[in-house]
Amino acid sequence: MRKAFLPVKVLSLGLGLWALALGALAPLPAAAQGDWQRADAEVRERSQEMRSDAAAMRQDVAGDRKRTTATVAERRALVRTLQQEYDALAKTLQARAGERARLEADLEAEQEGMRALEGTIRQAAKDADKMLADNPLTALAPGSREVVDGLLRDHAFPDMTTIGRLADVFLDELALTGGVHRRQGDYTGPDGTQRTGEILHAARFATFYRAADGEVGVLAPSADGLALRAVPDALPRGARGDVEDFFDGQGALLPLDVADGAAFRRNASSDDLWDWLRSGGFLVWPILLVGVVGLGLGLVRFITLGSSRAFSETRMREIVERVESGEIAKAKEYCARGGKFPACRVLGRALDHLGLNQEVLENALQEAILQELPRLERFLPSMQILAAIAPLLGLLGTVTGMINTFQVITLFGTGDPRMMSGGISEALITTQLGLAVAIPIMVLHHFLERRVDVVLGDMEQKGTAFTVTLLKAGAVVPHGDNVVLRGAEGA
Numbered sequence: 001m002r003k004a005f006l007p008v009k010v011l012s013l014g015l016g017l018w019a020l021a022l023g024a025l026a027p028l029p030a031a032a033q034g035d036w037q038r039a040d041a042e043v044r045e046r047s048q049e050m051r052s053d054a055a056a057m058r059q060d061v062a063g064d065r066k067r068t069t070a071t072v073a074e075r076r077a078l079v080r081t082l083q084q085e086y087d088a089l090a091k092t093l094q095a096r097a098g099e100r101a102r103l104e105a106d107l108e109a110e111q112e113g114m115r116a117l118e119g120t121i122r123q124a125a126k127d128a129d130k131m132l133a134d135n136p137l138t139a140l141a142p143g144s145r146e147v148v149d150g151l152l153r154d155h156a157f158p159d160m161t162t163i164g165r166l167a168d169v170f171l172d173e174l175a176l177t178g179g180v181h182r183r184q185g186d187y188t189g190p191d192g193t194q195r196t197g198e199i200l201h202a203a204r205f206a207t208f209y210r211a212a213d214g215e216v217g218v219l220a221p222s223a224d225g226l227a228l229r230a231v232p233d234a235l236p237r238g239a240r241g242d243v244e245d246f247f248d249g250q251g252a253l254l255p256l257d258v259a260d261g262a263a264f265r266r267n268a269s270s271d272d273l274w275d276w277l278r279s280g281g282f283l284v285w286p287i288l289l290v291g292v293v294g295l296g297l298g299l300v301r302f303i304t305l306g307s308s309r310a311f312s313e314t315r316m317r318e319i320v321e322r323v324e325s326g327e328i329a330k331a332k333e334y335c336a337r338g339g340k341f342p343a344c345r346v347l348g349r350a351l352d353h354l355g356l357n358q359e360v361l362e363n364a365l366q367e368a369i370l371q372e373l374p375r376l377e378r379f380l381p382s383m384q385i386l387a388a389i390a391p392l393l394g395l396l397g398t399v400t401g402m403i404n405t406f407q408v409i410t411l412f413g414t415g416d417p418r419m420m421s422g423g424i425s426e427a428l429i430t431t432q433l434g435l436a437v438a439i440p441i442m443v444l445h446h447f448l449e450r451r452v453d454v455v456l457g458d459m460e461q462k463g464t465a466f467t468v469t470l471l472k473a474g475a476v477v478p479h480g481d482n483v484v485l486r487g488a489e490g491a
Contacts, residue, residue, distance in 0.1 A: 118157055121166070125151040128169050136207040137176045138225030139185065144169040145226060177203050187219055188229035198247060199228065205256040208235075208243050216243045280429035283397040287390055287430065291437035294386035297379040298444040305376065305451045316462060319347055342372050342455050343462040350466065358467065365463035372459060376452045380445060387441040394434020401427030 128148045132138045138145060147165045151158060158166075181201040187209055189195045198210040199219065207219040209230060218235050219228040235243065235255070245251025277284050322330050332351050335344045349368035350361060405427070 135225045136221045190230045190232040294441040383445045390438035391434045394431040397430020398427040
């Protein structure tokens with residue numbers, strides 16, 4: 001508190017001395033001498049008090065300085081102590097930070113190993129789920145489904161008990177797969193009703209049932225494998241007796257399906273020809289119409305061209321001999337009787353131009369060949385067009401089926417492939433049917449075309465040979481005036 005009033009006291013002392021000095025310098029009247037002495041005494045008294053206060057204040061200041069110095073020394077010692085403690089703690093903290101980084105690295109490595117182990121266990125659970133799904137043996141161990149489903153639903157790290165149960169699932173599956181199991185159990189019959197009968201598991205390759213009335217058949221598992229249902233008409237007729245004998249213990253043969261029942265299901269779901277055609281869409285019918293028309297035309301032309309035979313050299317000599325002998329009418333009659341020989345018909349028309357020169361005869365032969373050609377090539381261009389139209393219709397069906405497929409994908413997505421099977425079936429069936437129709441028509445068209453070429457070549461060869469023979473015999477002159485052969489007048 002003394003420190004607070006020290007400046008005030010010093011100021012008061014200064015003001016008093018200043019007032020005393022002013023009083024000493026100022027002349028005072030005699031009447032005021034008494035007052036001056038009293039004032040002087042008061043001032044001296046006041047000055048003495050002030051000196052006493054100043055001495056006391058100096059003592060207080062000296063005490064305060066000592067105490068302050070001691071406090072500062074004490075605080076400095078405390079600061080040095082705290083600094084030493086801080087340095088020690090900093091070193092400890094640095095050491096702890098290094099240890100923490102090492103522990104975090106170890107923890108991360110351990111966590112990585114735990115995550116890898118958990119991933120392995122989860123993947124094993126997924127594999128077990130796939131193994132149990134659509135598996136007829138799952139019905140023999142229904143608890144396996146619960147173990148796997150619990151692992152797939154629980155996101156916590158599995159304990160050793162759960163891991164052991166998962167291992168038991170695989171071991172049980174291995175044990176069940178290695179034998180044939182026969183039991184009484186429930187299943188869904190072909191008519192959709194629940195039944196109870198004998199069930200025979202031949203590993204996971206086949207599952208059969210025998211009802212109380214002796215009916216035998218094939219069982220297929222549900223999606224989760226916990227229920228069994230009968231597959232109608234899946235068991236081949238030839239294998240039905242083997243299954244019955246095996247149930248009775250009288251046979252050792254049992255039909256198996258190494259495709260996990262896919263072959264049996266395929267046998268049951270196989271469609272007949274009518275169902276196959278209907279699944280191809282409306283374009284199947286135009287393709288079939290093209291095939292029927294094309295094959296019908298080909299059959300007609302095959303019969304027609306098959307009856308058109310090559311003209312033999314013997315018949316050729318007979319005609320030439322009649323012409324050389326002047327029996328033109330008999331030669332024409334002979335050619336008229338050989339109507340199934342196109343070359344004979346050509347020579348018959350050429351006989352109408354005998355007696356003319358070589359150029360006229362050759363033109364007559366060429367004209368007769370051209371008259372026969374449309375009859376030989378009849379319907380062949382139509383068959384060629386039909387052979388080209390059939391695969392184009394199949395391609396149109398493919399495009400239509402793919403459009404339907406993409407429309408289904410747009411509406412329902414790709415979650416269920418069975419919803420897209422209709423459009424894909426339409427696309428593939430029309431293409432297959434279009435090629436199946438076009439290929440036979442093209443092969444038949446090529447055969448008929450080659451047959452026309454053979455007949456046409458025979459007509460040209462026989463016509464040229466006829467002209468050369470007549471030239472050698474002198475029945476036709478190369479150039480100049482026309483001649484009249486014997487018998488030509490009566491022709």
